[in-house]
Amino acid sequence: MYDVTGKGIPIEILLVEDNYGDIVLTREAFKESKLHNNLSIVKDGVEALAFLKREGEYADAVRPDIILLDLNLPKKTGVEVLNEIKANPELKTIPVVILTCSKNEDDILETYNSHANCYITKPVDFNKFINVIKSLKNFWLDVVKLPSGK
Numbered sequence: 001m002y003d004v005t006g007k008g009i010p011i012e013i014l015l016v017e018d019n020y021g022d023i024v025l026t027r028e029a030f031k032e033s034k035l036h037n038n039l040s041i042v043k044d045g046v047e048a049l050a051f052l053k054r055e056g057e058y059a060d061a062v063r064p065d066i067i068l069l070d071l072n073l074p075k076k077t078g079v080e081v082l083n084e085i086k087a088n089p090e091l092k093t094i095p096v097v098i099l100t101c102s103k104n105e106d107d108i109l110e111t112y113n114s115h116a117n118c119y120i121t122k123p124v125d126f127n128k129f130i131n132v133i134k135s136l137k138n139f140w141l142d143v144v145k146l147p148s149g150k
Contacts (some may be wrong), residue, residue, distance in 0.1 A: 011037040014064035016048040016081065017099075018073055025126065026068070028101075029133040040064065045076025049084055052091055064094060066140055069116075071100040071107055079110055086115040095140060 013030075017023050023041055026038045030037055040061065042048045048069070051058040067085070071078035078098065095117040100107070108119050118135075123129050 009036075011066070011111070012050060012062050012064045013016065013037050013039050013049070015041045016043075016045070016066045016067065016069045017041065017044045018070065018080070022070070022122065024132070025109055025129055028126070029130045032130045033134045033137055038062070042086055044074045045078065045081040047075075048073075048081050049076070052085065052094075053088075059114075066077045066136075067094055067096045068099045069096050069112070072097060079107075079114055082111060082116055097136065 015023065015026055017026065027039065030039060040051065042051050048067075050056055051061050052063050052064075052067075069078045069081060073081070076084075082096055082098075083122065085094065085096060092115075096115075098111045098116045098119040099122055100120075101122050102108075105123050111119055120132060123132060
């Protein structure tokens with residue numbers, strides 16, 4: 001995406017993650033992948049929904065182009081957040097990428113049944129994680145045509 005000056009418009013990404021180490025790893029991976037982005041971070045399911053609905057301290061939050069959602073969150077699980085996003089007519093078109101440590105087949109099935117756009121198990125190795133982020137960028141931000149968030 002480009003603005004009128006020909007410079008890339010930053011991609012708005014919402015990371016919903018409670019693990020500090022995974023937050024740092026994700027920031028570094030985005031930096032390494034040279035993706036022009038604004039990364040907003042919330043640390044629990046309740047906070048994620050407040051951000052998306054622009055409630056309270058998030059009244060001025062920018063609508064994300066894509067959501068990276070962990071499953072194991074405090075206050076509301078990732079699946080609960082996903083269900084609320086996909087039930088909301090104003091939010092349901094935002095792609096939700098499950099980015100989690102879980103390899104559990106039941107988790108995978110449950111999230112796809114709840115209309116997740118894809119499910120990615122986080123690699124522990126930093127270089128593999130960078131490759132995952134680059135793949136996300138290449139597919140979701142270069143190949144796929146996303147709806148405008150207006």
